[in-house]
Amino acid sequence: MEVVAKTTESFPANPLDDMQLSGLQHAIQSLNNEQLVWASGYLAGLVSLQPNGKVAANESTALTVLYATQGGNALSVAKSLAEHAQDQGYALRLVSADNYRPRDLAKEQLLIVVISTQGEGEPPESAFELFKYLRSNKSARLEKLRYAIFGLGDSSYEHFCHASRELDQLLTTKGAETLVERIDADVDFQHHYTDWQREILHSVEKVQPLDQAKIIPILRAATVRHDRNNPFQAELLERRCITTEDALTEVHHLAFEIDPTVIQYQPGDALGLFFRNDPTQIEKILSHTGLEGSTNVSLEQHKVSLSQALTERLELTQLHPNVVKSWTSIANNSDLNAIVKDQESLRSFVKNRQFIDLITNYPADLDEQALVNLLHSQQPRLYSIASSQNSIEEEIHLTVAALRYQHHNPNHLGGASGYLTQRINEGDSLGVYVVKNPSFKLPEATDTPIIMVGAGTGIAPYRAFLQEREALNSSGKNWLVFGNRHFHRDFLYQTDWLNYRKSSLLNRISLAFSQDARERTYVQAKLYEERTELYHWLQEGAHLYVCGGVEMEKGVHHSLIAIAQDQGGLDEESAAEYIDSLRVQGRYQRDVY
């Protein structure tokens, strides 16, 4: 309701002429709230459908909020800031880094950047061009610019908030001036940004007198219905293991039922989800701490039982350095004290331990509420969507590998993957939300050839890609390059690919199964082996996609450079330049985890 009111009342300042306006009003008057929200999402979708149609900086806009996200966290922060600013009447635009023309920085006066760090300290894909521009000495000076940065990261990674730091440093060297000190927020970022917002708006006010005239209403309308803070309850329709019993990693295929009027996604998008922790783990935690599961505790202003909090709300399997620190303070164990003193040893300590390992090895006394306060709230996990809504409207498919590892405690199971592959039953529901990934999208031109490179579960989005291209019967050629361990055990979705090949949707398929042959082969080697063909496709304008683990992505990147050298007769530097230029043009897209 609120949404509608805001939209209409603020129309005077809108960019439409009266004719257009009345037309629009006429078109929407019969819609109920549900429909309006959908329609607004739809309109926003139309905009975001043009990744390269970049919005030019509007001189009159007081302030630009630029975000670079992979998993949507940065977006949620940026959006909430933008909304508050708007409520106060600021004219601003909210823009994703990949829709932003770096040259426009020179025209900006007030810039707020919300950016996460990905990979091994890299900026998110969407910020690649921005960073490339700022790193080059060709880029313009930015004396006019005042900026603030909100960085999102995870201190259990080595290069904590490296992207936000680098950006900060780049902007200052270009002569820009900090408006508010940079924040490097950890996984509990949500606790930080309310204060930060207040501070930003406060200092913006000082430098920029209010100008009621410039409110851009479309922004509100564009809000996604379901996000991390308001997940959609999706029911599991089907789960099946799609690897054989002797496979080295157990991979499951899951199909969830969704309501297409409120959940829309595109191939390449991911699904964020919340999960239930392992009851046996919770038993262990209770027995080790001697705490009562039934005791009520308060958690984010709600009263819940301790067991429920542990099951649904708190993070138990990703052990975070901060949690270890807090635990150390009550456990006062000399070894532990030593560990937390040194960042490096703390990081390697958490790397392969879960909370249960911490408390079993270093007992401590605390009460129910203390335990809850000490733990982080559950991190939603992301999974590439393995289906296309154009082919299966009311479902979302995921391809989930069970994360198992022996360490300190036999058979550790990942929290989400353990739930999704071992414990969830058909008919169960869990909270999900779509995480848009504008930097991993099919080419707009349906006749553009694509090369899809993936290892392990990295193949998931390509199932969505091909379903989409089949549904739209796109004429572009398709080439799948897939790697895993054993042809007979973990050739994920083999029958799908064979059928697509039969129907000649899939024109070429290249495979690398590392453990079948005596000498190991991986996708990067396969690519190099078929470099003539690959280069030829690229010359034909093919888009190249890479999805999967960080290691694989690195290997592929190197072999791409080697291929450009070999085929294009380039030296290493210009080969790397060529590959980068593909990224800038959005013809080389990556989804790495």
Add this chain to the structure above:
Amino acid sequence: MDIKVNPNELIKANSLYLRGTLEQSMADQATGALSPDDAQISKFHGFYEQDDRDQRQSRQQQFLEPYYSFMLRARLPGGVCTPQQWLTIDAVGRELGNGTIRLTTRQTFQYHGILKRNLKPLIKRINQAMIDSIGGCGDVNRNVLCNPNPEHSNLHKTVHEWATRISEHLLPKTRAYHEIWLDGEPVAGGESEPLYGETYLPRKFKTAVAVPPYNDVDVYTNDLGFVAIAEDDQLLGFNVLAGGGMGATHDDSTTFPRLADELGYITPEQTLAVAEAIVSVQRDFGDRVSRRHARLKYTIERMGLRTFIAEVEQRAGLQFEPTHSVQFTSQGDRYGWVADGENRWHLTLYIENGRIVNTPEASLMKGLWEIASIHQGDFRITPSQNLIIANVSDQQKQHIENLARHHGLISKQQTPIRLASLACVALPTCPQAMAEGERYFPKFLDRIEEIAARYGIQKQAIVMRMTGCPNGCARPYAAEIGLIGKGPGRYNLQLGGDGKGLRLNRMFRKNLNENELLKTLDGLFHLYADKRLTNEGFGDFTVRYGLVKPVINPAEDYHDTP
């Protein structure tokens, strides 16, 4: 008139003399299978595409194609090979197959579970040991059977030479095999297939050479049979037989097993001419529309025996002499040591289902490997899936026997019923199987032995053969008791063979499950124990006692009720 020729005919015709697109199929990494057409052509090269039927369902659930693998069947005329060759056969089975060697009812061996990428290395390896797989399967002359006849080494030598010459003479001439598997140079200019032509035969073709009084090759079940006529170890000539075959289709009375007709007598020099003439008649007159009716047995039924003989004589340029009368006394093998007069020893080993494998109970594969590493004679695979260690000297006899005992190749006394029995491969590899074969038969025999013992007939040999479908790979229609797979756990019960392979049996009860089978056989054994005449075999008894009418002319009377 537009009768469609069978699709297989077009595949052959378009295959450029059996090349097809095999090389592409081999290179295709996305599937463990071949293109459908190549899966037909591959048979001529000796291998079949199969999949593990036990895993079909689960893999479908997993979005995985069936677990494809290949079965390769070698060409080994008369089943003879050297110890050196055996060492290769063994190594290849362990390294490139599924770890087993399967001796077949046509005196050769098969590898199962070969993965596509292992096919070429495997074929190379056996060829390096001078064993090929050309025409191991396919619409050509198959492995030529020859009585392994340990008793008369000299005669066996001569007869076996003929078996080999027939096999070589009837080989396809295309170089496809050498090009694709052995990296042979592509032939310049056009290929030609003087005998077969580019569509080869309408169907498989099988040849056997028998040496009376032993009918261990079941010579009458072959398309073409040669019965050796000899005088004290000297080969005089052959009686020629044609038109035998087992394969039938359930509930299709236009199909039936058939025993071969006698065409007449020839001298050894005429052998190849006659063989070639008969093959060419089948090539020109065989049915190329319905593969079900394409075997020589149906061709002869259609042409009539006289016309057929005339055509053969005309093409071979000879007149058959009247058949010599011969006596066959038994099917199947004679086990243990026999001496052959030239102080050479021959040890016939019973290999259950012909499956050579190492199990916790017995290390058959290892045992044979050890024997092969010291043995100086030869090995002979028998038509009953058994193995003869032939031409052993006095000095080595004991050593070899010790090895055989140590590895369980000679085990506890088997009952005559078990020793005379045969089962086909069937599940999980055989795509045609409707019921179990070798995986189940041994357990079934345990029960049969109990029943036989109950009625005191356990000393009586009874030829009992089980197949998983009506194709008849264990020649069940020539047995005293035939069990023909009809569906999971269900078999047709056939009675009335004569235990010499000279009379077909007939269906007695249809579609019985295990209990029904055992109950019925219990009754029959009981009756036989009470009412048999002295030395009367079980099959003869069932006919004399009127339980089944004998099959006289299968084309007419095979499908009659018992």
